[in-house]
Each structure stands twice: as C-alpha cells, then as structure tokens.
Amino acid sequence: MSDAVTIILQDRKTGQRRNLSIKVNKEVNIAELAKNVERLTQIPSDELEVVFCGKKLSKSTVMKDLSLTPATQLMFLRSNNNSKLSTKAPIEQRLQTDSSILGSFYVWCKTCDGVKRGKLRVYCQNCSSTSVLVKSEPQNWIDVLKSKRIPVTCEDCCLPDLFAEFKFKCLTCNDLAAALTHVRGNWQLEECCVCDGKEKIVFDLGCNHISCQDCFKDYLLSTLDNFNFINKPPYGFTISCPYPGCNRVVQDVHHFHLMGQSSYSDYQRKATERLIAIDDEGVTCPNVSCGQSFFWEPYDDDGRSQCPDCFYTFCRKCTEKDCVCQSDDDLTRTTIDATTRRCPNCNVATERNGGCSHIHCTSCGLDWCFKCVTEWKEECQWDHWF
Amino acid sequence: MSDAATRRLMKELAQLKNENPEGLLIDNAITSSDLKQWKIGVVGAEGTLYAGEVFTLQFTFGPQYPFNSPEVMFVGDTIPAHPHIYSNGHICLSILSDDWTPALSVQSVCLSILSMLSSSKEKKHPMDDAIYVRTCNKNPSKTRWWFHDDSV
Numbered sequence: 041m042s043d044a045v046t047i048i049l050q051d052r053k054t055g056q057r058r059n060l061s062i063k064v065n066k067e068v069n070i071a072e073l074a075k076n077v078e079r080l081t082q083i084p085s086d087e088l089e090v091v092f093c094g095k096k097l098s099k100s101t102v103m104k105d106l107s108l109t110p111a112t113q114l115m116f117l118r119s120n121n122n123s124k125l126s127t128k129a130p131i132e133q134r135l136q137t138d139s140s141i142l143g144s145f146y147v148w149c150k151t152c153d154g155v156k157r158g159k160l161r162v163y164c165q166n167c168s169s170t171s172v173l174v175k176s177e178p179q180n181w182i183d184v185l186k187s188k189r190i191p192v193t194c195e196d197c198c199l200p201d202l203f204a205e206f207k208f209k210c211l212t213c214n215d216l217a218a219a220l221t222h223v224r225g226n227w228q229l230e231e232c233c234v235c236d237g238k239e240k241i242v243f244d245l246g247c248n249h250i251s252c253q254d255c256f257k258d259y260l261l262s263t264l265d266n267f268n269f270i271n272k273p274p275y276g277f278t279i280s281c282p283y284p285g286c287n288r289v290v291q292d293v294h295h296f297h298l299m300g301q302s303s304y305s306d307y308q309r310k311a312t313e314r315l316i317a318i319d320d321e322g323v324t325c326p327n328v329s330c331g332q333s334f335f336w337e338p339y340d341d342d343g344r345s346q347c348p349d350c351f352y353t354f355c356r357k358c359t360e361k362d363c364v365c366q367s368d369d370d371l372t373r374t375t376i377d378a379t380t381r382r383c384p385n386c387n388v389a390t391e392r393n394g395g396c397s398h399i400h401c402t403s404c405g406l407d408w409c410f411k412c413v414t415e416w417k418e419e420c421q422w423d424h425w426f
Numbered sequence: 427m428s429d430a431a432t433r434r435l436m437k438e439l440a441q442l443k444n445e446n447p448e449g450l451l452i453d454n455a456i457t458s459s460d461l462k463q464w465k466i467g468v469v470g471a472e473g474t475l476y477a478g479e480v481f482t483l484q485f486t487f488g489p490q491y492p493f494n495s496p497e498v499m500f501v502g503d504t505i506p507a508h509p510h511i512y513s514n515g516h517i518c519l520s521i522l523s524d525d526w527t528p529a530l531s532v533q534s535v536c537l538s539i540l541s542m543l544s545s546s547k548e549k550k551h552p553m554d555d556a557i558y559v560r561t562c563n564k565n566p567s568k569t570r571w572w573f574h575d576d577s578v
Binding site for chain 2 (some may be wrong): 255261282283292394395398400
C-alpha cells in the first residue's frame with residue numbers, strides 16, 4: 041500500500057529549504073526513499089541523510105516500522121561540504137539504535153481507554169520543531185521523562201544549548217499518551233506471579249516479578265476497597281509489587297488508570313484527603329455538609345481558617361466555629377491525650393482498644409510497637425505482644 | 427466463587443498434590459464441592475515442641491481470592507498452644523491480614539504456619555487469650571490485630 045510522506049529538505053549547501061510530498065510504498069526502506077527524492081530534486085541520494093525522531097536513520101530502516109502518520113514530517117539533510125554525512129558506525133550498531141523508536145514500550149491512552157503500544161517522538165524544546173538531531177542517545181526512562189537531559193541541534197530555530205522534548209503517542213490512535221514505565225512485553229513468556237498465566241503484556245515494577253494486566257487491575261481494585269495504598273514519598277500513595285516481601289512500588293500514578301475512570305477518581309480523592317491530613321498545613325473543613333480539603337496559608341495566621349468552598353470559618357485546633365481551646369474543660373483533647381499514643385512516624389493519634397501491641401499505622405503505613413512507641417522490632421515481635 | 431478464583435484454586439490443588447510438601451497432609455483437603463473450603467493437616471516438625479503432633483488448618487476462600495486473603499484458622503479437637511495462636515484456633519500472623527499479597531498461596535501460608543510452630547519457645551496461648559476468645563468476631567479476618575482510630 042502506498043502513502044504520502046511529507047518531507048522537509050534542508051540543503052545546507054545552498055541554504056535552501058523546501059517541502060516535498062512523495063507517495064511511497066510502506067515496505068520500502070530509507071535508501072529507496074532517498075532515491076525517490078533524488079529523482080525529484082536531482083540531489084544525489086548519497087549526499088542525503090534522513091533525520092527522524094532526533095536521529096539519523098540507517099538506510100535499511102523500513103518505512104512502515106516508523107509508524108508515520110500523514111502529519112509526520114521526515115527531514116532530509118544535505119551537508120554543506122561534499123563529504124558524506126554518514127558516520128562510520130557499523131551497520132549492526134546502527135540497526136540497533138533505530139529499534140529504540142519503533143515502539144517497544146507501552147502507554148496509557150486516554151482516547152483508547154487502555155494500555156497500548158506507544159511510540160516516542162522528539163521535538164525541539166524551544167520551538168517544538170521536529171527537525172532536531174540529538175547529540176546523545178537517551179539511555180533510560182529518566183532521560184526521556186525529565187526535561188533538559190538530552191542536548192539537540194535544531195534545524196529550525198538553530199539556537200545554541202537546546203534540549204530535546206520527548207512525547208509519547210499511542211500507536212493505535214496517534215494521540216498523546218502517558219508512558220507506562222512498569223509495563224513491558226513478556227518476551228520470555230514468564231508466568232504471572234498471581235495466576236501463573238502467560239500473557240504478552242505484563243507489569244514489572246523493575247524487580248522482574250511479573251503480573252498480568254488482569255491480575256494487576258484486580259490487585260489495584262482490591263487495594264482501593266480498603267484504601268491500603270501506602271504513602272511512599274516522593275511517589276505519594278502507591279502500591280507495592282504483589283510478590284511477597286518485594287518492596288518495589290509503582291512510581292507513577294498513571295499506572296492506576298488501569299482501574300478505570302471512576303475508580304481512578306476515587307483513588308485520587310482519597311489519596312488527597314490523606315495527604316492533606318498528614319501535612320501540617322493541610323486541613324479538612326469540619327462543616328459536615330462540606331468536607332473540602334485545602335491548605336492554609338502559613339503567613340499572617342491567627343489559628344483560624346476559612347474554607348475556600350463553603351466559607352465556613354473555624355479554629356484549626358479544636359475545629360469549632362467558636363474556639364473552645366482556651367476553656368478549662370476541654371474534655372475532648374484531654375480524653376484523646378489520655379487514651380492514645382502518637383505514631384512515631386506521622387504523629388497521628390492512635391487508640392489501642394484491644395489486640396496486640398503491633399500497630400500498623402493506617403495513615404503512614406509504619407509498623408510500630410504500642411509498648412515502646414518506636415518502630416516494630418524483632419524484640420517486640422517476641423516480647424511485646426500484649 | 428469467581429472464575430478467576432476457581433481457576434487459581436484448581437491450579438493450587440493440583441500443584442499441592444503433585445509436590446506433596448513435607449509436613450502437610452492434603453489427601454482430604456476439599457471439604458466443599460465448590461472449592462470454597464479446604465482442610466489441610468499440618469504435622470509438627472521433628473526436633474520442635476510440636477514434633478509428631480497433627481493439627482488441622484481450615485481455609486475459607488472468598489470470591490475475591492487471591493486478591494483478598496483467605497480466612498485461615500486451626501479447627502478440630504487439638505489447637506496448638508502457641509504464643510500467636512488463640513485457643514479458638516485464630517492465628518495472629520501478618521501474612522493472613524495486612525501483609526497478604528495475591529502472589530501468596532495455600533502452600534506458602536501452610537509453610538509459614540509450620541515455621542511459626544517450629545520457632546516457638548514455649549507451649550502456651552497468648553496472654554489475652556481468655557478475653558480475646560470471648561469477644562472476637564467469628565471470622566479471624568475481621569479481627570484487626572492493630573488498632574487505629576481515624577476519627578481523632
């Protein structure tokens with residue numbers, strides 16, 4: 041099948057720039073495409089280099105592997121001296137580099153509402169042009185997810201000290217999508233650690249313990265039921281690898297989209313409420329018909345806050361409209377102080393109304409000993425049960 | 427039982443029968459037609475306080491298994507006297523509640539309980555046994571082994 045390819049031809053010899061549209065079969069490779077351009081422009085094809093996604097493509101790359109859409113532009117560069125642009129890198133190595141843009145990773149696509157294969161695209165961070173060449177290859181996820189890691193030269197704005205901006209797109213619908221760093225192909229067809237199934241696309245939090253999509257989704261949903269997510273800064277409320285004893289956690293909340301839209305919103309709301317409760321500057325409106333969570337301004341503070349949603353004004357300490365902090369019979373506070381001990385990590389008041397001394401804090405997740413009021417230790421495990 | 431739970435339990439049963447792990451008696455494991463309840467014998471290991479004694483563990487699985495933990499307790503006439511096991515058969519073991527993960531299995535639970543028995547230094551029930559047994563929920567999963575009041 042034949043498709044139109046949009047080409048920007050940048051001729052450094054003449055300083056000219058022109059746009060071409062060429063119809064080519066998707067099965068052809070870059071060398072054949074260059075021959076086509078030669079026929080149209082009379083520029084010898086061995087003086088041309090094809091740049092896409094920030095790098096020079098090898099002659100053997102096949103067009104269909106680039107996952108081009110009608111809107112994508114390929115840049116042809118002609119150097120300003122007669123020597124060929126091509127580097128002396130061995131063919132094998134250059135083939136390998138090309139594979140990194142061919143979509144071996146997965147994204148969460150909002151449009152398709154699912155986990156999809158993704159493709160990586162490179163832009164100039166200054167002018168958003170696609171006519172860029174990277175000066176070094178991204179080596180890992182951080183290189184493409186954080187900005188200002190990979191320097192580029194841009195044929196459009198030509199400014200010094202430019203950096204690449206990477207974007208992920210869904211291979212199915214071509215819309216922008218979020219990279220899922222914990223999803224990968226199951227090349228060796230290993231078994232899911234939950235159901236022993238052998239699925240092609242699996243979750244792996246970087247520990248090589250894999251679980252299939254269905255199991256990971258059920259795992260997330262059952263964790264949401266009782267909100268057993270654990271607070272792990274800087275990732276926020278997250279979930280650990282389902283493999284027993286493994287402490288790796290999901291590092292990016294985009295993976296939680298797998299639960300479906302309404303459960304994801306539910307997760308966001310509950311996680312926000314809990315973060316607000318832990319934060320010294322976070323407060324939840326005590327008005328029973330409101331319950332909005334917000335941050336109070338630390339400056340110019342008289343101990344009272346007004347809810348930005350329902351405008352209820354209250355004392356943050358006693359949560360009463362008319363402050364009772366100063367009154368002598370503050371029974372609530374005395375009772376709380378007398379009947380609870382505070383979590384040694386997050387300071388939340390904790391009451392033990394039965395059971396053993398092993399406290400698992402539902403606020404921050406710390407396991408601590410109600411006897412020592414320190415983290416739960418081997419000694420507590422044997423001697424401090426009751 | 428959900429399809430996923432049934433599939434997983436069938437697989438676990440086949441694997442248990444195949445491997446026949448030492449210290450576990452699995453011959454008459456299935457006590458209900460729908461795989462919902464299992465009974466597995468555990469034999470105290472040689473050289474421990476419970477050497478040669480046989481106890482029965484009862485597993486009850488919910489439709490959300492393995493994403494929710496099974497309910498596991500000792501049943502029958504002999505309940506092992508152990509600092510983490512109540513005289514009504516309830517077991518205080520973190521993987522049965524908070525530390526449960528869906529990659530754990532009947533076999534891994536049994537082996538954890540066996541090793542808990544093996545490491546015991548004295549044969550006695552927990553200190554609050556009398557009060558716990560009188561006041562606890564019938565389902566040990568409903569017992570929270572730690573307590574926290576969200577409202578304060």
